[in-house]
Each structure stands twice: as structure tokens, then as C-alpha cells.
Amino acid sequence: MCGIVGAVAQRNIVPVLVEGLRRLEYRGYDSCGVAVLSNGEPRRARSVERVADLDAQVRETHLSGMTGIAHTRWATHGAPVTDNAHPIFSRDTVALVHNGIIENYETLREMLKGKGYEFVSQTDTEVIAHLIHSMYRGDLFQTVRDAVRQLHGAYAIAVIHKDQPHTVVGARQGSPLVVGVGQGENFLASDALALAGSTDHFAFLEEGDVVEIGLDGVKIVDREGLPAEREVRVVTAYGGAVELGPYRHFMQKEIFEQPRAITDTIPQADHFDPALFGAGAGDVFAGIDSLLILACGTSYYSGLTAKYWLESIAKIPTQVEIASEYRYRESVPNPKALVVVISQSGETADTLAALKHAQSLGHKHTLAVCNVATSAMVRQTEFAFLTHAGTEIGVASTKAFTTQLVGLFVLAVTLAKMRGHVNAKQEAAYFGQLRHLPAALNSVLALEPQIIAWSEEFARKENALFLGRGLHYPIALEGALKLKEISYIHAEAYPAGELKHGPLALVTEAMPVVTVAPNDTLLEKLKSNMQEVRARGGELYVFADADTRIVSEDGIHVIRMPEHYGPLSPILHVVPLQLLAYHTACARGTDVDKPRNLAKSVTVE
Template identity: 85%
Template structure:
């Protein structure tokens, strides 16, 4: 979602700011901008196009400065137009960028209007800029500290003022912000990735922190106004720009990177040991009697899949909740629950808020499944399991999802072993199956030409149904989500047994019905559901295991999966659904990697 980059240096900092924005482009944005202090005034450039357009503006106007802030904005309050793009100015003296949402902006705006401030944007951000300006008495750090006490909601901000030309002040509450430490220069960003190549030393600010950056020092105060020393962490620099190579889009590249990502995520050990989840895991796992999984979007579907594994393998009751709903209802906390939060970025606002809510209710055992080891989520949980998907640029998650599934299967097998349900023979079998997954996935990826043929039919449709049963119902949900996200075709998923309870009314020859058909205990039931579709003239598109005896005929199109993979079958069956969505979107000419209205990292509620 929105991205922040800021810097104080003894050199022209604009190229660093622009490069930082480029590194954050994958998160999704509608507009971008940069502001520097030069000649005693703030100067800015803003664009509702891409960062490349902003860079061109900067070069044409020779925008330069040693102190600056920059931003990529995903619109919440106000349309994605230039007036709403950040940085936002206050009386041509102060410039500010902001991630998050200010919930009490309307009342603050009326108060500030009463003090003579004119509002020229529709953003909640402009309230923060004018508020800090109204409180400025020669000390920007003090003004920001005073202002944030009046803000309700989530924010990460970076501010500069013309009267303090070598200072940038930042603050965070509910949105991530990191400080980058340099030699004779210091940096601020919403993600350490933005500062790759500039520094490897970071301070990850905590909730309520306010920081002041100058050339020679960084000052941090906590929410109570006390100066504090935060830990400095060394984070190895990321490599250069991610290249597409022979692929058309990053999404396609990332689909084909899944065998390697899964191989990197699978533990190297020959056994499922609690230590895979942290030093305190053995004790924590011995004290729990159920799991509560909290996640959003694709990560939520990985949690739904994990529920089947956890209850089947570990025999442990598991509840899965949408994180954005969990903290807004009355729930009954159980101190013997293990709360599992799942997020690719580890900064998903709704999931972080749900985690903190669970902790406030007394849940002491928490575990994060995440792709970013330095994220807020990993720092907040007692235990963690890091996936190794690498950078995922495409907004529609692919390799992050399948590596999450691997992590959750390892959790189920580990708990099953500790609870006496997985003996040495079964453990060895699970290890073998995991290690064969990359090879099995390569066989599935070889189906791409057949899926491309299907995508031509799908590209002409406006609606689709996805069906799955049991362990594969969440995979059907994920397939429908992928099609919606990038092709803009309306798609819904149902447990196949629910067809006759309503969705069957939608089935006509114009409604393709995608079916996930593994050779499991529910296969014969699923075949009956497929016959219900055919009897109503529906067109079936079936991904079937090789031994299901489902063959293509009129109204029934079948792509045969290379092998049945038992409990790990969902990891294989989701890949052709990813490819179907991808190639359908290509046929429709949509922006596959950056679909409209969506962002990669959802850092606001």
C-alpha cells in the first residue's frame, strides 16, 4: 500500500528518494510525489502516473535538495488526483507524507478551519499537516509529538519544515516505519527494502514512537515522551532490481518460482521438531489445547486449509477467523489457545490489530507465519515460522500462498507428533512427500499450454463458479479470488455439496464451473455434484487427478493432474488455478501485476 521514503544528507537526496519509491512500487499505488527543502522553501513534484513519470518531472525541473521526503499513495480519502497526492503542504512552510487513516479528521478539520487554515485536498492527511504547523514553535520534533496526541487512527508520517532545513521528523502508530542509519546521513522509510543500497543498519520504530533525523544523530521518544534507545539491527541489503527474465509478468514468474520457494521453505531436518518455531515452542505447544488462526485474504484461505490438516493430523480443534472481523465482536478467550497469525508482509493492518486484540484478551501463546523476518508481526509474536518465498512483486499472491501452506503443514505434523498421532513411520512419509513437492509442482507447471487454451474461453465470460469439497474447498476459494483480482471476472466459490442450496440457480451455458477433483474420499460425491451442473447445461472445467476416471466430453473439459498427492494435494491443485487466472487476465489485457483498486501490502484497515 502507501510507501514513505525520507532522508537528511549532505548530497542531493532526490535520486535516493526516487529509487526508494521504485522499490515500493510493487505494493500498489495511485499517485506519487517528492518534496525537498531548497533555497529556504519546500519544493515538490507530484504525479498520478508511475514513479517513472515523477522521475521525469524531477529531471526536467532540476529538483534537488539535501533534505527530502517522498511517497506513493493508495487512495483512501479523496480520488487519485494531483491535489490529493502527497507530499501535502501547509502554508508553503511544512511538507508531510502519511500512510494510514485518521479517524477523527473531520472534527480536527473544523477546528483548524476555525483557526484560518484553508484545505485544498480531500485527504485526511492535510489535517495532520495543518495541525503540526499550528503547533510549530521552532521545534518540529516537539510539534509532531504534541500533534500525534490528538490523532485517532493509524499513521506513519514523515515531516519537514523550511525553518529546520536539515531535519526530518517521523512518527508511527499502527503503520510501519523504520529509520536507516548512515554515515553523516540518515533515512526514514515504511519498509527497509526502500533503503537497500543506502544502508543496512535499521531501527524498527515501535508503536507511538516519534523520531528526529539530522545529519549526525537520530533521536527517538516513546509515546510518553521519554527519549529511548531502540535496538539497531543489521539487515542484509536486498539484491538489485528484480528482473522479469523470460516471463511476461511478475505474476507468471512467481508462479514458476514456486518449486524453488517451497524447497527453500521446507525444513532441512528429517523430523518435525518444535524448535522449528522458536526456542519457546516446545513449552508453548505442551500447554495448548486448540488453535485460533487469524488472517485476511489469501492468507485466510491458507488458514482454512490448515484447519483440515490440524484437525486430521494433530487432532486439535482449530478455529479460523477473518482478522478484520475478529476484534470487532465479543469472543471467549481461552488461555490454552495458540493464536496463529498469517501474513506475507507481516504488516497487514487488520491482522496486526487482531493479534494485539487477542493478546489484550489474555492469549499468551502466539505464532506468526510470515515471509519477512523483520516485520512487526514477527516481533510481536512469541513464536514464528518464516517462509522463504523471496520478494513477491505481483499483487495477486502465488508463491507466498503455497509457502504458507508448507509452513502450516509442518505445524500440523509437528503438533501431531507431539500429541502422539504421528509416529516415526508417518513422520518419515510426510518428510518424503514434502521433499518431493518441488518435482511434483514442476509437473503441474508443464500443464500451462492446456490451461492457456482454456483461458481463451474464460476471457469472454463475466461470471464463473468454482467448486471444491473438503480439503480443496479453500483452494476453490483461492482460485475464485485470483480470477477476480486480475481478470475482473466475477467469480465465487462454493463447497460442491452446497450447489443445490442456491448457487445452482445461476448455472447456464454462459457460466463456466471450475471444479477441483482430487482422487480422495469425496470424489464420488463430487461427481454427483458435477452431474447436477451438466443437467442444467453448465460448462464444466475440471482439474482431475489421473486416476479419477473423469474424461472430457461435450460440456465437460478435463485437464489431468500428474499425480494424486494425498494431504498435500491442495498445494498442487492451486497452481493450475493460478495459471488459469493469469492467462485469462492476459487474454483480457488487464494490468496483471498491478490490478486496479488493489495494493500488495494492506497497511490500513
């Protein structure tokens, strides 16, 4: 969601800015643009197409400059049209890009109109540009510091001014911004990935920071206006991770990368140890009496899955909340609970806000399960378990989800061991299952040709139901989410036992019903639910473990899973659902990696 790139150099910086935007395309966007100071004047190019179209404009107009900013916009205020695309100008003097939402923009807009400013966009961003222009007295850094004090909401901004040709000023509050440090040149970006190839030295700004980058250095002040030192870290994990290789889409590549990602995420030790979550975790874990899991979207479903593990294996009460709802309701805080936040990027705005809210209520002990070691979430929690999914480009999460499940399973067994519910023999068995998981996943991936055949049927449908029971109900939810995200087929998931309490009214021969059927204690109950579907003429598509004795017949289509995998079965069963969504989307001709209206990293509320 919305990407920022900025640079000051002694060379034409436009290719770096455009390449940065290209690297941020995976986040999702509706428009894009670049602005530079050229011969003392701000010039820009904007597009409501892809970055490739912007690049063609830049080349055609010979846009060049040594100081500039660029942006990919995911529309919030105002439609995705050129006038609303960033960079936004104020009186051909100030150029600005912005991630986030300004909550008091209407008040500021009326105030600025009273000062004679004309608004040409419907964005909340334009008020920031005009505000900075109205306050400028020769020092852009000081002006931005003063201006952001008037902003309510979340933002990351980068600003240039025609009178300061070798300066970019940035600020952040509730939205990420990093500084890239080079030799005689410096950079800003919303994601370090944007600057891969330009620098591998990064400083991660904190909440309320304002930064000035120039040719010779970087100046940062904190929210109090005091000089701030932010550690410069070497980040080299981006490399060629964004290369598509032989795959048709990044989503397909990332589905097939899951065995390797899970191998990299499984702890190297042969036992479950609280030290895996950080120094001092053992003492804290020993004192907790419950868990509160906060997450959004796919990460929320990983939390729902973990609840089953935590309560059945560790015998510890667990509550799972949608982060965007948790912070807006009256809740009963428990200082002895461990708050677990889950996010692929570690920059999910709703989850970060929920974390902050939980801490404000007195929740002292916090743990992040996250894929990005340098993210705000990891920096703001007491403990962390880092997944090793690598860069995930496709908007619809795949390997980030399964590696989150691995991390949460490790947490569940670790807590169970500490609480005396897992003995040494059981611990070894759990670790053996984890170690075998990548091989089991490879067997599941071999089912792709059968799933492709199903996808050709699904591509002609407009609605689908997904059913699961117990531990696999969250997996049904995730399967439905994947299908609707990328194929635009309306899909819903239910616990199979809920069919007769309403959803069965929807079942006809035109409604495919996808069923997750592991060989567990609820199998016979699930079979009864399947018969309820068949009795109403519904078509069943069943992913069944080998020993379930569910066979293909009229109205029942079965793909047999290689093996039953006990408590880790959800990780195996979600993969064919990912493949079904992927190949159905391909058959329908949708933009798989960049589905409409969606963004990869949701950095606004």
C-alpha cells in the same frame, strides 16, 4: 499500500527518493509525489500516473535537494487526483507524507478551520500538516511529538519544515516505519526494500515512536517521550529480488519461483520439532488445547486449509477467523488456545489489530507464520515460523500462499507428533512428501500451455464458479479470488455439495465452472455435483488427478494433474488456478501486477 521514503544527505537526494518509490510500486497506489527543501523552500512534484511520470516531471523541472520526502498513495479519503496526492503542504512551510487513517480528522479539520487554515484537499492527511504548522515553535521534533498525541487512528508520517533544512521527523502508530542508517546520511521508509542500494542497516520503530533523522545521527523517543534505543540490524535479503528477468510479469515469475521458495521453506531437519517455531515452543505446544487462526484474504484461505490438517492429523480443535471481523465481535477467549496469525508482509493492519485484541482478551500464546523476519507481526508474537518466499512483488499472492501452507502443514504434523497421533513411520512419510513437493510442482507448471488454451475461453466470460470439496474447498476460494483480483471477472467459490442449495440457479452455458478434482474420499460425491452442472448446460473445466477416471467430453474439459499428493494435494492444485487467473488476465489486457483498487500490503483498516 501507501509507501513512504525520506532522506537527509549531503547530496541531491531526489534520485534516491524516486528510486525508493519505484521499489514500492508493487504495494499498489493511485498517485505519487516527492518534496524537497530547495534553497530554503519546499518544492514538490506530484502525479496521478506511475512513478515513471513523476520521474519525468522531476527531471524536466530539475527538482533537487538534500532533504526530502516521497510517497505513493492508495486513496482512502478523497479521490486519486493531484490535489490529494502527497506530499501535502501547509502554508508552503511544512511538507508531510502519511500512511494510515486519522479517525478524528473531521474534528481536527473544524478546529483548524477556526484558526484560519484553508483546506485544498479532501484528505485526512492535510489536518496533520496544518496541525503541525499551527503548533510549531522552532523545534519540529517536539512539535511532532505533541501533535501526534491529538491523532486517533493509524499513521506513519514523515515531515520536513523549511526552517530546519537538515531534518526529517517521523512517527508511527499502527503503520510500519523503519530508519535506514548511512554514513553521513540517514533515511526513513515504510519498507526497508525502498532503501535497497542506499543502506543495509535498519532500525525498526516500535508503536508510538517518534524519530528525528539528520546528517549526523538518529534520535528516537518512545510513546512516553523517553529516549529509546532500537537495534540496528543488517538486512541484506533484498538485493536483486525485484528484477523481472525474462518473465512478462512479476506474478508469472513468482508462480514459477514456487518450487524454489518451497524448498527454502521446508525445514532442513528430517523430523518435525517444536523448536522450528522458537525456543520454548515445545513446552507451550504441550499445554494448548485448541488453535485460533487470524488472517485476511489469501492468508485467510491458507488458514482454512490448515484447519483440515490440524483437525484430521493433529486432532486439535481449530477456529479460523477473518481478522477484520474478529476484533469487532464478542468472542469467548480461551487462554489455552494458541493464536496463529498469518501474513505475507507481517504488517497487515487488520491482522495486527486482531492479534492485539486477542492478547488483550488473555490469549498469551501466539505464533506468526510470516515471510518477513523483521516485521511487526514477528516482533509481537511469542513464536514464529518464517517462510522463505523471498520478495513478492505481484499484488495477487502466489508463492507467499504456498509457503504459508508448508509452514502450517509443518505445524500440524508437529502438533500431531507431540499429541501421539503420528508415529515415526508416518513422520518419515510426511517429510518425504514435503521433500518431493518441489519436483511435483515442476510437473504442474509444465501444464501451462494447456492452461493458456483455457484462458482464451475464460477471457470472454464475465462470471465464473469454482467448486471444491473438503480440503480443496479453500483452494477453490483462492482460485476464485485470483481470477477476480487480476482479470476483473466476477468469480465465486462454493463447496460442491452446496450447488443445489442456491448457486445452481446461476449455471448456464455462459457460466464456466472450474472444479478441483483430487482423487480423495469425496471424489464420487464431486462427480455427482459435476453431473448437476452438466444437466443444466454448464461448461466444466476440471483439474483432475490422473487416476480419477474423469475424461474430456462434450461440456467437460479436463487437464490432468501429474499425481495425487494426499494431504499436500492443495499445494499442487492451487498452482494451475494461479496460472489460469494469470493468463486470463493477460488475455484481457489488465495490469496484472498492479490490479485496480488493490494494494499489496494492506496497512490501513
